Amino acid sequence: MSLFFEITQSLDGFVAGPAPSLEDPLGKGGEALHEWAFALRAWREPHGRDDGEEGPEGDLVDASRARAGAVIMGRKMFSGGSGPWDEDPNASGWWGDEPPFAMPVFVLTHHEREPLALGETTMTFVTGGIEEALARATEAAGGKDVQVAGGAEAGQQYLAAGLLDELLIHTAPVFLGAGTPLFLGPSPDTRLEIAESLGGRLATHVRYRVVR
Amino acid sequence: MSLFFEITQSLDGFVAGPAPSLEDPLGKGGEALHEWAFALRAWREPHGRDDGEEGPEGDLVDASRARAGAVIMGRKMFSGGSGPWDEDPNASGWWGDEPPFAMPVFVLTHHEREPLALGETTMTFVTGGIEEALARATEAAGGKDVQVAGGAEAGQQYLAAGLLDELLIHTAPVFLGAGTPLFLGPSPDTRLEIAESLGGRLATHVRYRVVR
Numbered sequence: 477m478s479l480f481f482e483i484t485q486s487l488d489g490f491v492a493g494p495a496p497s498l499e500d501p502l503g504k505g506g507e508a509l510h511e512w513a514f515a516l517r518a519w520r521e522p523h524g525r526d527d528g529e530e531g532p533e534g535d536l537v538d539a540s541r542a543r544a545g546a547v548i549m550g551r552k553m554f555s556g557g558s559g560p561w562d563e564d565p566n567a568s569g570w571w572g573d574e575p576p577f578a579m580p581v582f583v584l585t586h587h588e589r590e591p592l593a594l595g596e597t598t599m600t601f602v603t604g605g606i607e608e609a610l611a612r613a614t615e616a617a618g619g620k621d622v623q624v625a626g627g628a629e630a631g632q633q634y635l636a637a638g639l640l641d642e643l644l645i646h647t648a649p650v651f652l653g654a655g656t657p658l659f660l661g662p663s664p665d666t667r668l669e670i671a672e673s674l675g676g677r678l679a680t681h682v683r684y685r686v687v688r
Numbered sequence: 689m690s691l692f693f694e695i696t697q698s699l700d701g702f703v704a705g706p707a708p709s710l711e712d713p714l715g716k717g718g719e720a721l722h723e724w725a726f727a728l729r730a731w732r733e734p735h736g737r738d739d740g741e742e743g744p745e746g747d748l749v750d751a752s753r754a755r756a757g758a759v760i761m762g763r764k765m766f767s768g769g770s771g772p773w774d775e776d777p778n779a780s781g782w783w784g785d786e787p788p789f790a791m792p793v794f795v796l797t798h799h800e801r802e803p804l805a806l807g808e809t810t811m812t813f814v815t816g817g818i819e820e821a822l823a824r825a826t827e828a829a830g831g832k833d834v835q836v837a838g839g840a841e842a843g844q845q846y847l848a849a850g851l852l853d854e855l856l857i858h859t860a861p862v863f864l865g866a867g868t869p870l871f872l873g874p875s876p877d878t879r880l881e882i883a884e885s886l887g888g889r890l891a892t893h894v895r896y897r898v899v900r
Contacts, residue, residue, distance in 0.1 A: 680885050
């Protein structure tokens with residue numbers, strides 16, 4: 477089992493723009509980060525559409541999806557920023573009735589809550605911290621890999637704890653100027669090597685392996 | 689004439705580590721950023737060595753060098769961080785007797801100073817700001833392009849002023865954790881497109897074109 481963190485950043489290192497909200501969970505300008513994905517069949521299919529482009533970037537998205545048997549995400553990524561969660565701990569997040577995961581999802585949170593079944597995705601809320609979430613996701617993944625899907629804070633926590641095996645970073649040719657930084661002082665002791673890279677028209681994709 | 693900014697950053701967005709000094713101008717850990725270049729014939733040759741590897745990354749370095757007819761750099765890049773410059777405005781910097789540029793170099797500074805001839809490189813000190821430096825470098829380049837070679841602050845100034853045509857960013861699989869950030873709140877209004885990308889073993893290279 478490998479634990480990989482996959483996320484898209486701007487050229488200036490932000491994964492969301494300023495002022496994220498339930499209506500605008502990626503913050504001001506943040507949607508532009510993901511333009512590289514929106515056109516791909518590999519992205520559109522899990523989002524319920526049956527068209528889109530094929531190619532090396534689609535293959536990369538497919539491969540990342542195929543290797544994962546479970547997903548871990550932070551609470552803000554579930555609920556869409558500082559949304560109604562804080563007032564209503566039973567809010568259903570912003571993933572709608574058919575989240576694109578179609579595999580077990582574990583949400584890092586401080587609020588105890590019953591699992592939430594949405595289409596083919598069951599969201600399980602974990603209050604015991606990143607190691608408990610990893611243990612449960614690993615079990616649910618049934619031998620496949622586990623993906624930390626974001627946000628930045630969840631990835632930073634797994635990185636700082638030395639639990640990540642890989643980072644798959646998509647960098648879009650976009651400046652956000654402010655917002656949520658992907659990295660905030662990760663340990664310089666973390667050694668990486670480039671495992672794979674792919675240049676696209678709307679993003680550059682690099683898979684880094686953590687060297688132990 | 690195109691104005692391009694070329695620099696190497698860490699995965700977490702720093703171009704130098706903490707505490708740069710004359711002895712350690714790239715700061716703690718900063719040397720590791722440039723490992724991708726050290727092995728290349730294209731890098732070694734201008735540094736007075738006649739060996740090194742050929743390949744696509746070398747071709748990219750050669751191409752970047754061949755297109756440039758003049759270089760602009762910040763004062764700290766000339767003098768090697770907060771070195772003896774502040775005490776001795778006639779200090780010769782840390783480029784030695786044979787700087788690797790072998791073309792006219794314009795140094796952004798607040799100190800008036802006579803040009804400094806070092807081997808095939810003449811360093812000219814410009815106190816009139818980035819536009820004056822650009823005008824003089826453009827003239828000296830004789831129809832070729834002008835390279836902003838760093839540091840981060842010089843690049844940021846040209847970017848913020850809307851004067852850059854391209855950015856050539858090399859990203860090394862290194863975390864520095866702290867240091868000199870490549871970008872500090874550039875305008876989100878700057879639109880970019882990816883003009884070229886190349887994945888190497890020790891760095892990913894992306895050339896971004898500014899869209900006007």
